[in-house]
Amino acid sequence: MAARPQFPWRLQTTKYKTNWTAALEVAVTAARAAGRVMRQELARPKRVDLATQHDIKLALDVQCQQLIQHRLLQAYPASRFFGEEGSVGDAEADWRWVVDPIDGTVNFTYGIPHACVSIALQERRVPRRKPRGRREAVDKYETVVGVVHDPFADELWTAIRGARARLNGRPARVSQRARLEEAMVSLGFGKRDAVLQHLLPAFRELTPRVRKLRIMGSAALALTYVATGRFDAYAEVGLGLWDFAAGALIVECAGGEVRTRELPDGLHEVVATNGRLSRPLRRFLPDPLSA
Ligand code: IPD
Secondary structure, three states: OOOOOOOOOHOOOOHHHHHHHHHHHHHHHEEEHHHHHHHHHHHHHHHHHEEOOOOEEHHHHHHHHHHHHHHHHHOOOOOOOEEEOOEEEOOOOOOEEEEEEOOHHHHOOOOOOOOOOEEEEEEEEEOOOOOOOOOOOOEEEEEEEEEEEOOOOOOEEEEEOOOEEOOEEOOOOOOOOHHHHHHHHEEEEOOHHHHHHHHHHHHHOOOOOOOOEOOOOHHHHHHHHOOOOOEEEEEEEEHHHHHHHHHHHHHHHHHOOOEEEEEEOOOEEEEEOOOOOOHHHHHHOOOOOOO
């Protein structure tokens, strides 16, 4: 078996906080660089590489991803880069960067300044035994660093597993609201019929029971809003890993709860709450919260 590539020595200490600080700094620099491009380009005409009825791929998605990829792999050449616009690097690497260069692309394309850069660093966790019925052990990763940057509001959320999440350097905390009638809940809708059928009943049931429902168009920002007490909960079905990997860690490090489930098509269902509302919402939100 080929030897596993090693991370630079800086990351190989034992405490989480010291382990990951250098990686966080590199991710922040990369996120800010992509954010500057997003800010410059928001109001300009955009080159669309691919447009379907419900989705858009911009040349800028690729450009921002390349910018981020270059910085991350230059600092950590032995890691894998797993981005919305494609992946590079050794699939056997023990660390991988999970990146959405522009989360909220449709907002961004229409000049709506609600979009962000999302960067997570994940570490491979070797499962103790193979899952029943499988001949191969399944790769498992845990997010250890998360960065989400909203260049339009100049907001930067950061988290290192085991430490408090931060917004622009200050500690971030989920809300304390425990009553549904006071809750601000964000939902995200994919475009497929099955997804709509899954979440629409929740929409119908929750609307009269919560303060407000919001659909904002950026999964990563919805998660950071839960982490900062702006939203009390967020649920979406049909997300890519890059949409939520960083935001989910930020919610957890801000005292919230996140449940995820991988669907057969490789997309994910994500439910994040401030913790206090997990129980009251269980009746209305679909799995995995109710599992
Ligand atoms: C999308 C956004 C959106 C969510 C979609 C995602 P993208 O990410 O996060 O809020 O509803 O499911 O695909 O495509 O803009 O990076």
